[in-house]
Amino acid sequence: MRHIVEELVEKLNEVFEHLHANPELSWKEEKTTVYIKHLVEEYGVEVKTFPDCTGLIAEIGNGKPVVAVRADMDALSQEVDGVIQANHSCGHDAHMTIAVGVLFTLLKLKLSKGTVRFIFQPAEETGNGSLKMIEKQVVNDVDYLYGVHLRPIQELKGGQAAPAIIHGAGLFIEGKIIGEDTHGARPHLGVNAIEVGATIVELLKGIYLDPQVPYSVKVTKFHSGGQNANIIPGSAMFSLDMRAQSNNALQQLHSKVKHKINAVKSMYDVNIILRTIDYVPAAEIDKQAQAFMKEAIIQVLGKDNTVDPIVTSGGDDFHYYTIKHPNIKATMLGLGANLKPGLHHPKMTFDRKAILTGIEILTHALINTLNLPESHK
Structure with a gap:
């Protein structure tokens, strides 16, 4: 041949x-x-x-x-x-x-x-x-x-x-934090979307699955605020990259991520919408x-x-x-x-x-x- x-x-x-x-x-x-x-x-x-x-x-x-x-x-x-x-x-x-x-x-x-x-x-x-x-x-x-x-x-x-x-399996999600901007001198009148995003990042680090199966979740994009430094942004866009070596582990990871996001929504009393961009099976x-x-x-x-x-x-x-x-x-x-x-x-x-x-x-x-x-x- x-x-x-x-x-x-x-x-x-x-x-x-x-x-x-x-x-x-x-x-x-x-x-x-x-x-x-x-x-x-x-x-x-x-x-x-x-x-x-x-x-x-x-x-x-x-x-x-x-x-x-x-x-x-x-x-x-x-x-x-x-x-x-x-x-x-x-x-x-x-x-x-x-x-x-x-x-x-x-x-x-x-x-x-x-x-x-x-x-x-x-x-x-x-x-x-x-x-x-x-x-x-x-x-x-x-x-x-x-x-x-x-x-x-x-x-x-x-x-x-x-x-x-x-x-491995991969799930890619786009998130939107929905709120209103406030004046930098009056932070008590609104919610800072950047702080919401920082909390999401920290809580995602606390997700644990079976350590015998590789997995990861991370924020891969975060956009918030405009050109003015004296405005606290109320809204933001972010993306999440989730991966696991098995389809079952990815389902578990996704469930835990949604639980963490819901906890952030309650903590800040803010609306966060998630939309699946793409999914690739293991x-x-x-x-x-x-x-x-x-x-x-x-x-x-x-x-x-x-x-x-x-x-x-x-x-x-x-x-x-x-x-x-x-x-x-x-x-x-x-x-x-x-x-x-x-x-x-x-x-x-x-x-x-x-x-x-x-x-x-x-x-x-x-x-x-x-x-x-x-x-x-």
Whole structure:
């Protein structure tokens, strides 16, 4: 198989360079959708797009089992050299290239049984792109689902890979303290929203869950007051970032946070409104899918470079697919690429040879899952 992937290097470099140079934000991946659509249609691949959202489905083969590969498409909005812009600092350009490479490789191998569906999914960074694909029923008949994500060098070195990424759950909330401004000389006539916010920060530090399960909650944004220093602000906006390694722990954390916020409301006799911005579930990894992926990693990198599943506090909306469809057997490949200084860093870099490695591993995983004849392996 390696010789097939090597024959594709020039084309894959072209694909990556284009995707990397043309990042698009969540739900705005119009040009990316068109580019991938035209790219795979040139090879006679059936493609489905959607009239009300970005993203696409490419499919080869027929019949059962149906095995899907998901690649996220969107870039981040962040400051790069002083300019706020779309930037592929999470590796989604690499993930799309890997999916394209797997598709091209399978076309050369010629499937003898089963269907492989490539889900080019929008809006992973906003945490709800997978829900849109689920709404489009793209995984209703899927038996196995595989994803891939480059890992920072702190987790995996180049030439290493893990058969699963055990992401934690994340809940992101926006809060609003509602009150009226008062004169700085008459603080007794109102409530200082900044003091309310400070109390929230302190009370959140007093939340305790099972210490065996990692969790955290923190205030990540607080805006209050205007230009005048002699006005006590009565209103403020803030945001909360809650994370836990399991879905159950996150539910417990959320409940305790709401209890603390209600205590602050009573303490200051002030109205505080909370609104959920986003939620990302923790990973639900299937042992059989993980076993197929582990076998594939060993086939490509050997046992010494096959690492145990990675536990990470980061999140990924990939896991919505199995939350909403528990019958799907899924796992995500953790791919070492000497990625540094870290994911979401504006100057993130990685060894592009990892793209070829990822293609080989995912292709082997698909073949293992489809149980193709030995001559195709």
